[in-house]
Amino acid sequence: MADLKHEDYPRANAYDADWLLAADMGPNPLWLLEDLAHELDLRPGQRVLDLGSGKGATAAFLAKEYGVQVWAADLWVDPTAAAANIAAQGVDGVVTLKAEAHTLPFAHGFFDAIVCVDAYEYFGTADNYLAYLIGFLKPGGQLGVATPAMTREIRDLGHIPEHIKKLVGWEAIAWHTADWWRFQWEITELVDVTAARLQPNGWADWLRWSRAVSEYRGERDGALDMLEADNGQFLTFAILAARKR
Ligand SMILES: C[S@@+](CC[C@H](N)C(=O)[O-])C[C@H]1O[C@@H](n2cnc3c(N)ncnc32)[C@H](O)[C@@H]1O
Structure with missing residues (x-):
């Protein structure tokens, strides 16, 4: 059985x-959410949107660990399957x-x-997206994003590194540096950015996960070649947090 115990992520x-x-x-x-949550002030009873929630692991974690009310919204995953996965953790009410x-089908504010968590890169890089999304936050509401990131901007490199292009193709242009995100959000003056950092262990954790997935499935995970070739040069995750003004 794969072991996911990690010294940095007790929850x-x-x-x-x-x-x-x-x-x-x-x-x-x-792991991503536990790190991200250090940058957020999550309190019991708050209404939290988990956007791009996938199969529901983060929604279950948010409800269980922080006592918040969670709306788990996702495009590709059937909501019934996500609900069953969340219920398997004994979590009710998501x-x-x-x-x-x-x-998004929600009331403003x-x-x-x-x-x-690991979804914003699919839809959040357009210049006008932040303004749209924070419409659903109360004033002072918090936005927290964990997203695949680069230690150098692809624009500055002038190309997508071959080992990344091989797996991700052009979509890697949505993987940015923490500084890129900070500027992108701060320039709007719609939010105060409270965190924009790269995870120092992001690549190592990603590799650790990819190895655990390989062991669990009994076959090599698709990301392993990319991560091994990268050797921590470009790939990591960005942790981003902001408050709506
Ligand atoms: C890499 S998966 C991550 C899922 C989950 N957050 C996790 O970490 O396990 C990316 C998720 O983003 C969601 N997604 C991608 N594009 C989306 C869009 N335009 N609107 C809503 N969700 C989207 C997909 O449905 C998918 O579940």
């Missing part, structure tokens, strides 16, 4: 490794729904926080 350590690995859609969402990130 995530309490969750069943098989449950998490079966829900794999990318690097350990609970609303799962199918939603597209540009046409409804949420205390919006959290997005």
Whole structure:
């Protein structure tokens, strides 16, 4: 059985490794969320949107660990399957729904926080997206994002490194540096950026997860070649947090 115990993530350590690995859609969402949550002020009873929530691991974690009310919205995953996965953790009350990130079915100003783990890169890089999304936050509401990131901007490199292009193709242009995100958000003057940092262990954790997935499935995970070739040169995750003004 794959071991996901990690010295930096005591809360995530309490969750069943098989449950998490079966829900794999990318690097350990609970490690990412536990790190991201250090940058957020999550309090019991708050309304939190988990955007791009996938199979529901982060939604279960948010409800269980922080006592918040969670709406788990995702495009590709069937909400019934996500609800079953969340219920398997003994978590009740999470609303799962199918939603597209540009046409969200919520009232403006409804949420205390919006959290997005390994999904923002699919829809959040357009210049006008931040303004749209924070419309759903109360004033002072928090946005927290964990997203694949680069130590150098691809624009500055002038090309997508071959080992990344091989797996991700052009979509890697949505993987930015923490400084890129900070500027992108700060320039709007719509939010105060409270965190924009690269995870120092992001690549190592991603590799650790990819090896655990390989062991769990009995076959080599698709990301392993890319991560091994990278050797921590370019790839990591960015942890981003901001408050709506
Ligand atoms: C890599 S998966 C990560 C899922 C989950 N957050 C996790 O970490 O396990 C990316 C998720 O983003 C969601 N997604 C991609 N584009 C989306 C869009 N336009 N609107 C809503 N969700 C989207 C997909 O449905 C998918 O579940």
